[in-house]
Amino acid sequence: MTHHCTKFSGHWKIIVWDEECFQGRRHEFTSAPGHPSWAPWVGYEHSAYQGQQFVLERGEYPRWDAWSGSNAYHIERMTSFRPIACANHRESRMSIYERENFLGRKGELSDDYPSLQAMGWCNNEVGSFRVQSGAWVCYQYPGYRGFQYIVECDRHSGEYKHWREWGSHAQTFQVQSIRRIQQ
Amino acid sequence: MTHHCTKFSGHWKIIVWDEECFQGRRHEFTSAPGHPSWAPWVGYEHSAYQGQQFVLERGEYPRWDAWSGSNAYHIERMTSFRPIACANHRESRMSIYERENFLGRKGELSDDYPSLQAMGWCNNEVGSFRVQSGAWVCYQYPGYRGFQYIVECDRHSGEYKHWREWGSHAQTFQVQSIRRIQQ
Numbered sequence: 001m002t003h004h005c006t007k008f009s010g011h012w013k014i015i016v017w018d019e020e021c022f023q024g025r026r027h028e029f030t031s032a033p034g035h036p037s038w039a040p041w042v043g044y045e046h047s048a049y050q051g052q053q054f055v056l057e058r059g060e061y062p063r064w065d066a067w068s069g070s071n072a073y074h075i076e077r078m079t080s081f082r083p084i085a086c087a088n089h090r091e092s093r094m095s096i097y098e099r100e101n102f103l104g105r106k107g108e109l110s111d112d113y114p115s116l117q118a119m120g121w122c123n124n125e126v127g128s129f130r131v132q133s134g135a136w137v138c139y140q141y142p143g144y145r146g147f148q149y150i151v152e153c154d155r156h157s158g159e160y161k162h163w164r165e166w167g168s169h170a171q172t173f174q175v176q177s178i179r180r181i182q183q
Numbered sequence: 184m185t186h187h188c189t190k191f192s193g194h195w196k197i198i199v200w201d202e203e204c205f206q207g208r209r210h211e212f213t214s215a216p217g218h219p220s221w222a223p224w225v226g227y228e229h230s231a232y233q234g235q236q237f238v239l240e241r242g243e244y245p246r247w248d249a250w251s252g253s254n255a256y257h258i259e260r261m262t263s264f265r266p267i268a269c270a271n272h273r274e275s276r277m278s279i280y281e282r283e284n285f286l287g288r289k290g291e292l293s294d295d296y297p298s299l300q301a302m303g304w305c306n307n308e309v310g311s312f313r314v315q316s317g318a319w320v321c322y323q324y325p326g327y328r329g330f331q332y333i334v335e336c337d338r339h340s341g342e343y344k345h346w347r348e349w350g351s352h353a354q355t356f357q358v359q360s361i362r363r364i365q366q
Contacts, residue, residue, distance in 0.1 A: 039301060057298035059325035059359045060307050066324040112295050114365055115240035118222060124243050141249040142242035143320075144327040176242045182297055 014041050014056065014081060020063040029081060039183045040086065040135075042150050043067065043078035052169055053150050054078065055137045055181060084135045084181055085154050092134030092180040094151070099127035100162045100173075112179035115142040125173035129166065131158035135181040138166070142176045150181070197224050197239065197264060203246040212264055222366045223269065223318075225333050226250065226261035235352055236333050237261065238320045238364060267318045267364055268337050275317030275363040277334070282310035283345045283356075295362035298325045308356035312349065314341035318364040321349070325359045333364070 018024030039058060045051025052075050054067040061067050064076045086092075096116075098104030104127060113119050116126070126138070131153040140146030149166040152158070160166045163173050201207030222241060228234025235258050237250040244250050247259045269275075279299075281287030287310060296302050299309070309321070314336040323329030332349040335341070343349045346356050 040298075055297075055326050057325045057360075058301035059298050061324060066328055067326075068328075112362070114238075114362070115223075115242050118241035118365060141244060142240045143238050143250075145249055145251075177240075179295070179297070182301060 016078075016081075022060075022062065040084045040181050041081050042084055044080045045075045045078065047079045049080050049082060051075075051079075053148050053167065055084075055148055055150060056081075057182065084150065084152065086181050086183045087134030087153070089180060089182055092136065093132040094134070094136055094178075095130045095132070096121070096126045096175075096178070097128045097130070098122070098125075102128050102130060102159075102161065109136075109178060114144060114177050114179075116176055116178065117142070124176050126175040127173055128162065129160040131160075136178055137181055138175045139177045139179075140170055140174050144177050144179060146170075146176075149175070199261075199264075205243075205245065223267045223364050224264050225267055227263045228258045228261065230262045232263050232265060234258075234262075236331050236350065238267075238331055238333060239264075240365065267333065267335065269364050269366045270317030270336070272363060272365055275319065276315035277317070277319055277361075278313045278315070279304070279309045279358075279361070280311045280313070281305070281308075285311050285313060285342075285344065292319075292361060297327060297360050297362075299359055299361065300325070307359050309358040310356055311345065312343040314343075319361055320364055321358045322360045323353055323357050327360050327362060329353075329359075332358070 013028055013030040015026060015028050017026050041056040043054045043056055056067065064074050068075055092110060094109045096107045096109060105122065107121055117124065129151050131151050133153050135150065135152040138149045138151060147169045149168060151160050151166055156165060163171065196211055196213040198209060198211050200209050224239040226237045226239050239250065247257050251258055275293060277292045279290045279292060288305065290304055300307065312334050314334050316336050318333065318335040321332045321334060330352045332351060334343050334349055339348060346354065
């Protein structure tokens with residue numbers, strides 16, 4: 001399956017193809033009108049927004065290696081999609097906690113962090129997240145690689161107390177880079 | 184081969200292991216002292232800084248899928264490394280051009296761009312780069328995925344006139360996301 005995200009008369013759409021390199025059957029999905037901030041999408045491995053998560057910002061994704069974060073197992077087709085509600089880029093705010101249930105050391109994020117450790121975070125894990133504003137994508141490895149976990153202020157009341165709540169496919173708290181999802 | 188980047192008595196080092204998950208023989212490489220801005224490294228597929236390029240910011244990379252940008256072919260071992268000289272995060276500046284040799288439409292970058300198209304760039308290619316300040320990593324796909332190309336103001340006089348000069352492994356001008364390499 002291949003994808004192309006584009007803007008269309010004020011709202012955003014995603015066009016998907018059954019086969020690689022924009023071949024095969026073509027389908028269009030459009031976000032609800034009246035939500036100009038809905039630019040990026042998230043695609044899921046399974047139906048009903050389950051399984052591995054993939055951020056899809058505007059652009060072309062000709063095959064699986066364009067959306068998968070070089071994970072240990074390949075997802076050649078996504079099965080469900082939804083648009084992501086982002087905040088204004090400069091107003092995104094999130095707190096990260098050393099331990100689950102918002103315990104332990106706390107960090108405040110308002111920028112992109114390709115290496116949490118380089119920014120002073122003490123280890124390669126995050127125990128819990130509280131999203132005050134915007135939508136973020138957290139990655140297993142530095143440099144925005146590995147499994148992706150989307151966390152949003154509009155879902156779960158912005159509270160992610162344990163890796164089970166952000167759907168960690170590594171089944172660990174390992175998170176080494178975090179960035180805002182841009183409109 | 185696995186990697187771990189850490190800070191050590193004022194300068195930065197990279198520790199590499201022969202085998203996955205920090206097993207096997209261990210080697211340490213240290214950046215020249217007196218360069219506190221030298222935090223991240225770049226690893227290469229081949230010796231003498233040739234072949235696929237991988238940005239290594241501070242953190243843990245237990246196996247190939249942690250550093251490879253989910254490319255079509257896996258690089259299980261890197262063969263050469265060098266530290267990257269970054270600018271202050273807020274002072275990074277780069278111009279991108281629609282066509283090779285700094286021709287065509289021009290864009291000015293001073294931030295991170297997970298989707299150049301979402302930021303107003305007209306297509307999925309960049310013809311040439313001129314780096315005024317800092318070090319940047321350009322990616323084949325949106326969201327910092329696919330082949331990685333490191334461009335720096337301290338190399339090539341900051342001028343990259345054609346994809347051959349930034350070592351495009353796609354052998355095309357395809358670049359859909361760009362970010363600063365952070366200290």
